[in-house]
Amino acid sequence: xxxxxxxxxxxxxxxxxxxxxxxxxxxxxxxxxxxxxxxxxxxxxxxxxxxxxxxxxxxxxxxxxxxxxxxxxxxxxxxxxxxxxxxxxxxxxxxxxxxxxxxxxxxxxxxxxxxxxxxxxxxxxxxxxxxxxxxxxxxxxxxxxxxxxxxxxxxxxxxxxxxxxxxxxxxxxxxxxxxxxxxxxxxxxxxxxxxxxxxxxxxxxxxxxxxxxxxxxxxxxxxxxxxxxxxxxxxxxxxxxxxxxxxxxxxxxxxxxxxxxxxxxxxxxxxxxxxxxxxxxxxxxxxxxxxxxxxxxxxxxxxxxxxxxxxxxxxxxxxxxxxxxxxxxxxxxxxxxxxxxxxxxxxxxxxxxxxxxxxxxxxxxxxxxxxxxxxxxxxxxxx
Amino acid sequence: xxxxxxxxxxxxxxxxxxxxxxxxxxxxxxxxxxxxxxxxxxxxxxxxxxxxxxxxxxxxxxxxxxxxxxxxxxxxxxxxxxxxxxxxxxxxxxxxxxxxxxxxxxxxxxxxxxxxxxxxxxxxxxxxxxxxxxxxxxxxxxxxxxxxxxxxxxxxxxxxxxxxxxxxxxxxxxxxxxxxxxxxxxxxxxxxxxxxxxxxxxxxxxxxxxxxxxxxxxxxxxxxxxxxxxxxxxxxxxxxxxxxxxxxxxxxxxxxxxxxxxxxxxxxxxxxxxxxxxxxxxxxxxxxxxxxxxxxxxxxxxxxxxxxxxxxxxxxxxxxxxxxxxxxxxxxxxxxxxxxxxxxxxxxxxxxxxxxxxxxxxxxxxxxxxxxxxxxxxxxxxx
DNA sequence: CATTCCCGTGCACACGTTTGTCAAGAAACT
DNA sequence: AGTTTCTTGACAAACGTGTGCACGGGAATG
Numbered sequence: 001x002x003x004x005x006x007x008x009x010x011x012x013x014x015x016x017x018x019x020x021x022x023x024x025x026x027x028x029x030x031x032x033x034x035x036x037x038x039x040x041x042x043x044x045x046x047x048x049x050x051x052x053x054x055x056x057x058x059x060x061x062x063x064x065x066x067x068x069x070x071x072x073x074x075x076x077x078x079x080x081x082x083x084x085x086x087x088x089x090x091x092x093x094x095x096x097x098x099x100x101x102x103x104x105x106x107x108x109x110x111x112x113x114x115x116x117x118x119x120x121x122x123x124x125x126x127x128x129x130x131x132x133x134x135x136x137x138x139x140x141x142x143x144x145x146x147x148x149x150x151x152x153x154x155x156x157x158x159x160x161x162x163x164x165x166x167x168x169x170x171x172x173x174x175x176x177x178x179x180x181x182x183x184x185x186x187x188x189x190x191x192x193x194x195x196x197x198x199x200x201x202x203x204x205x206x207x208x209x210x211x212x213x214x215x216x217x218x219x220x221x222x223x224x225x226x227x228x229x230x231x232x233x234x235x236x237x238x239x240x241x242x243x244x245x246x247x248x249x250x251x252x253x254x255x256x257x258x259x260x261x262x263x264x265x266x267x268x269x270x271x272x273x274x275x276x277x278x279x280x281x282x283x284x285x286x287x288x289x290x291x292x293x294x295x296x297x298x299x300x301x302x303x304x305x306x307x308x309x310x311x312x313x314x315x316x317x318x319x320x321x322x323x324x325x326x327x328x329x330x331x332x333x334x335x336x337x338x339x340x341x342x343x344x345x346x347x348x349x350x351x352x353x354x355x356x357x358x359x360x361x362x363x364x365x366x367x368x369x370x371x372x373x374x375x376x377x378x379x380x381x382x383x
Numbered sequence: 384x385x386x387x388x389x390x391x392x393x394x395x396x397x398x399x400x401x402x403x404x405x406x407x408x409x410x411x412x413x414x415x416x417x418x419x420x421x422x423x424x425x426x427x428x429x430x431x432x433x434x435x436x437x438x439x440x441x442x443x444x445x446x447x448x449x450x451x452x453x454x455x456x457x458x459x460x461x462x463x464x465x466x467x468x469x470x471x472x473x474x475x476x477x478x479x480x481x482x483x484x485x486x487x488x489x490x491x492x493x494x495x496x497x498x499x500x501x502x503x504x505x506x507x508x509x510x511x512x513x514x515x516x517x518x519x520x521x522x523x524x525x526x527x528x529x530x531x532x533x534x535x536x537x538x539x540x541x542x543x544x545x546x547x548x549x550x551x552x553x554x555x556x557x558x559x560x561x562x563x564x565x566x567x568x569x570x571x572x573x574x575x576x577x578x579x580x581x582x583x584x585x586x587x588x589x590x591x592x593x594x595x596x597x598x599x600x601x602x603x604x605x606x607x608x609x610x611x612x613x614x615x616x617x618x619x620x621x622x623x624x625x626x627x628x629x630x631x632x633x634x635x636x637x638x639x640x641x642x643x644x645x646x647x648x649x650x651x652x653x654x655x656x657x658x659x660x661x662x663x664x665x666x667x668x669x670x671x672x673x674x675x676x677x678x679x680x681x682x683x684x685x686x687x688x689x690x691x692x693x694x695x696x697x698x699x700x701x702x703x704x705x706x707x708x709x710x711x712x713x714x715x716x717x718x719x720x721x722x723x724x725x726x727x728x729x730x731x732x733x734x735x736x737x738x739x740x741x742x743x744x745x746x747x748x749x750x751x752x753x754x755x756x757x758x759x760x761x762x763x764x765x766x
Numbered sequence: 767c768a769t770t771c772c773c774g775t776g777c778a779c780a781c782g783t784t785t786g787t788c789a790a791g792a793a794a795c796t
Numbered sequence: 797a798g799t800t801t802c803t804t805g806a807c808a809a810a811c812g813t814g815t816g817c818a819c820g821g822g823a824a825t826g
Contacts (some may be wrong), residue, residue: 022545025812036776041814048815053774068543070520074466075812077457078781085500085521093486096479096684103476106503115521117468117500120489137453138468138498160451162405275688301479305658307690408782419806424784431785436804458782461811 024069032063040064044071077139086328087135088118089128090146095244095272096300097317098146101168104321105144112329114141121147123243128154136161142328144321148172150213164331166340168324171213178331178340180324184214185221187313187346191267191295192225194311194348196234198356200265200293205238206252206277208269215240218269218297237263241273249276257284264292264357271296271303271312278306278353289355299349309351316344407452415446423447427454460522469711470518471501472511473529478627478655479683480700481529484551487704488527495712497524504530506626511537519544525711527704531555532594547714549723551707554596561714561723563707567597568604570696570729574650574678575608577694577731579617581739583648583676588621589635589660590652598623601652601680620646624656632659640667647675647740654679654686654695661689661736672738682732692734699727 026044030037035056042048043060052060063069077083086109090098106116117135121128128147132154135143142164148155150173158165159176167179188205195203205222208215219238226236239256241248249272256263257280268274274296281288288294288308296303296312303310323342330337409427413420418439425431426443435443446452460466469492473481489499500518504511511530515537518526525547531538533556541548542559550562571588578586588605591598602621609619622639624631632655639646640663651657657679664671671677671691679686679695686693706725713720 027812037813038777038815039775042775045814051774056774070516070544072461072812073521074457074460075781076814078455078461078783078811079813079815081781083457093482093489094684096482099476099479099482102501103503106476106501110502113517115500115502115517117498118485118489119493119499120486133453134496134498138456161453275685278688301477302658302685302689305661305690306685306688410782420783421785421807422805425805428784434804439804455782458811459784461781461813462783462785464811 023072024067025072026069028067029060029063029069032067033059035060083139083141084114085138085140086114086116086142086144086332087131087138087140088116088144088146089131089135090118090120091123092120093118097169097271097298097315100317101146101321101324104318105325108322108325108329123147125149125152125154129157132157136163141332142166144168144324144328146170148177148213149211150216164328166324166328166331168320169214171217173213178327178337180320180327180342180344181213182315182320182344182346184217184346185224187297187315188218188221188267189225189228190313190346190348191297192222192229192234194350195265195267195293195295195354196229196232198265198293198354200357201233202235202237202260202263203265203267204256204260204263205236206249206256206266206268206273207238207240208244208248208273209242210240215244215269222267241269241276244270244272246272246276246279249273250280251276253277253280257286265294265354266292267295269297271298271300271310274310274312274353275306278310289353293354293357295354297346304349304351308353311351311354312349313346314349315346319344406455407450408455409452411450412443412446412452415450416442418443466522466524467497468521468523469497469499469525469527469715470514470521470523471499471527471529472514472518473501473503474506475503476501480552480654480681480698483700484529484704484707487701488708491705491708491712506530508532508535508537512540515540519546525549525715527551527707527711529553531560531596533596533599547711549707549711549714551703552597554600556596561710561720563703563710563725563727564596565698565703565727565729567600567729568607570680570698571601571604571650572608572611573696573729573731574680575605575612575617577733578648578650578676578678578737579612579615581648581676581737583740584616585618585620585643585646586648586650587639587643587646588619588650588652589632589639589656590621590623591627591631591656592625593623598627598652605650624652624659627653627655629655629659629662632656633663634659636660636663640669648677648737649675650678652680654681654683654693657693657695657736658689661693672736676737676740678731678737680729687732687734691736694734694737695732696729697732698729702727 026037026040030040033040039052039056040060043052043057044064049057088102088105090102093099102118109116119131119135121131143158145165145167146169148167148170152172155172155174155177165177167177169181171179171181192203203226205219207219210216210219223236226234237260239252241252249268253276266277268277274294277294278288281292286292296310299312299314303312327337327340409420409423413423416423422435422439423443426435426440427447432440471485471488473485476482485501492499502514502518504514526541528548528550529552531550531553535555538555538557538560548560550560552564554562554564575586586609588602590602593599593602606619609617620643622635624635632651636659649660651660657677660677661671664675669675679693682695682697686695710720710723
């Protein structure tokens with residue numbers, strides 16, 4: 001056979017590869033400009049551009065634009081080991097609390113030319129594990145995780161893979177993981193104090209799952225606040241939903257009211273649960289705030305438009321995402337991060353779902369209102 | 384053997400590269416299993432696995448697991464020209480219509496091992512262009528875009544780059560771009576007919592921007608429906624917001640009512656605009672539905688919980704995302720796609736923001752209710 | 767004018783995979 | 797037993813880019 005043994009540049013590549021080869025490479029640009037492609041690489045890279053003469057840069061850029069050249073991010077990532085990609089893991093984009101967080105993260109990383117990939121776990125631990133795996137495999141430079149449970153085993157996989165991770169919205173209670181969250185316990189204290197000020201004494205908590213830090217800390221904050229006010233006759237009760245959903249709130253509220261028909265106020269662990277409570281109350285013909293007052297948490301979108309406008313604790317979701325991004329960016333750059341345990345302050349938004357009731361005997365709301373009152377802003381959402 | 388002349392694998396790589404080198408490669412696995420790395424590659428690749436003996440596969444897999452090997456997606460993508468990545472472009476994740484769409488897309492692509500990257504444009508055309516550019520550069524295999532305007536120039540960049548694109552939620556009016564959307568005109572017809580049935584004759588449209596297909600088609604549908612019912616005395620009016628936001632709805636509603644104080648019903652182009660209208664009405668002390676009835680569109684989350692519960696046209700957002708994903712997956716695989724112009728049916732959800740008013744003279748609601756009535760489902764959201 | 771220095775460019779290797787080709791060994795058939 | 801067929805693993809060439817190193821030429825200096 002007359003075939004030479006060195007048949008390198010023949011059509012060895014599979015047909016599938018050729019199809020998309022319309023994409024221009026650095027070599028095409030070099031050919032167009034009549035220079036070596038390494039020169040093109042430097043001319044197009046802002047950090048190495050100073051090595052190249054200005055007119056050469058101009059020539060290269062002109063050719064690149066003419067050919068519609070776009071650098072191949074995969075090749076670049078492979079060579080530099082930097083994918084310019086971060087991952088965000090949440091339980092469910094459909095939950096209105098998450099989109100603002102993700103939005104803020106995407107914004108911050110877009111600013112530095114990074115791309116954001118998202119994944120939903122629906123609170124399945126193994127789906128979370130699979131997601132983290134896929135993202136690491138994909139080469140993410142960092143991860144922002146909103147689904148960590150307390151002492152989550154999934155954390156191990158991340159630190160083992162030596163990839164920067166920050167927890168947002170939850171407290172992983174791990175010394176290795178920076179976190180950004182709101183002061184959940186404080187939030188519940190605000191709610192309880194507000195209700196006590198309004199004369200409520202039989203206060204119940206409709207909480208979320210206790211294996212996630214938000215549910216746990218909020219319940220603790222609720223109990224602590226009640227204990228502080230025990231001298232005033234504040235008596236706590238609590239039921240828990242299996243998840244932070246409207247349905248679970250509805251069920252939990254039903255259980256609560258059958259077991260404790262005499263409560264006058266509910267602190268929900270979440271606006272979702274609060275909406276569930278509201279639905280149950282409406283179904284049973286119980287007036288809110290006429291018969292029972294209700295406080296939610298997070299101030300999700302439209303919580304000021306529902307009936308009754310929900311008194312709730314606002315959570316700065318966008319700020320959460322922004323702060324988490326700042327930390328992660330610092331970690332990626334290798335910059336030392338000064339404060340990696342950020343706890344934001346919650347604010348009570350007094351609206352229409354809480355009513356004052358007549359105090360039974362002595363009135364001593366004055367001394368407990370002192371500290372609490374400063375935290376309260378009576379305002380409706382403007383934006 | 385003492386020092387071969389081949390000293391290639393010396394420490395030539397920059398220190399930055401070495402840091403992360405804790406990551407195991409296919410070579411580590413091969414060394415562990417005592418075979419050539421090509422064998423490892425095939426043993427781990429389901430499609431080529433049949434070329435390898437079962438016990439060898441087992442050995443390779445054991446080593447891979449032992450070392451915690453994760454294939455480098457970037458290298459794989461570079462070699463195969465397939466990144467297993469898709470991009471989703473929306474205007475704003477903070478708009479409650481979008482998250483369910485994105486969620487559905489992420490789900491569908493996760494099923495086939497793909498990763499989803501998202502980007503927000505805030506309706507800036509150049510930000511959209513930049514985003515498309517970044518995504519293509521990133522090597523996405525396909526794009527789902529929810530921000531195309533009518534005859535959007537950004538489409539050109541996509542088809543030129545020879546990358547599959549499908550438009551969702553909007554109609555790009557381009558022959559090259561498959562699309563999945565709801566029948567906007569039909570939706571407005573449902574609304575107008577419903578109002579007419581309830582006795583309304585002075586019906587106004589608070590519409591969105593006319594350069595986006597949704598705003599445009601909804602206005603056209605509104606006008607068409609009014610024209611059909613002109614014999615019954617239905618008179619149309621219209622004002623437009625600059626964007627689909629609550630604020631724009633508020634302003635538009637104000638303009639509408641100062642210019643046309645005698646209207647009795649409003650068809651909003653969007654639930655956001657509807658909520659804006661509601662806010663203006665409340666501020667002015669105008670009762671809804673007492674004085675003015677209101678119909679929204681999309682049935683965003685909590686639209687059944689606001690006051691009054693909003694009568695609106697439901698949009699199957701998740702279905703939108705799912706259908707778009709199916710089309711895009713087919714395009715990526717190269718499978719011919721049978722129907723690439725999907726138009727889903729809207730459904731009217733009658734709730735509390737529409738009230739019947741006494742008809743002025745002759746009552747002939749019977750004949751126009753025949754066709755319309757079948758489309759109406761009186762139900763409140765269950766989930 | 768000769769030497770030194772520096773600036774700009776070209777060369778070649780490496781990043782970690784996938785995959786066409788091929789040689790060697792086992793099995794099966796004549 | 798010899799030959800063919802089949803199985804299995806090894807080899808090496810890419811994918812497109814970044815970057816250390818070497819080299820060439822012009823300017824500056826003695």
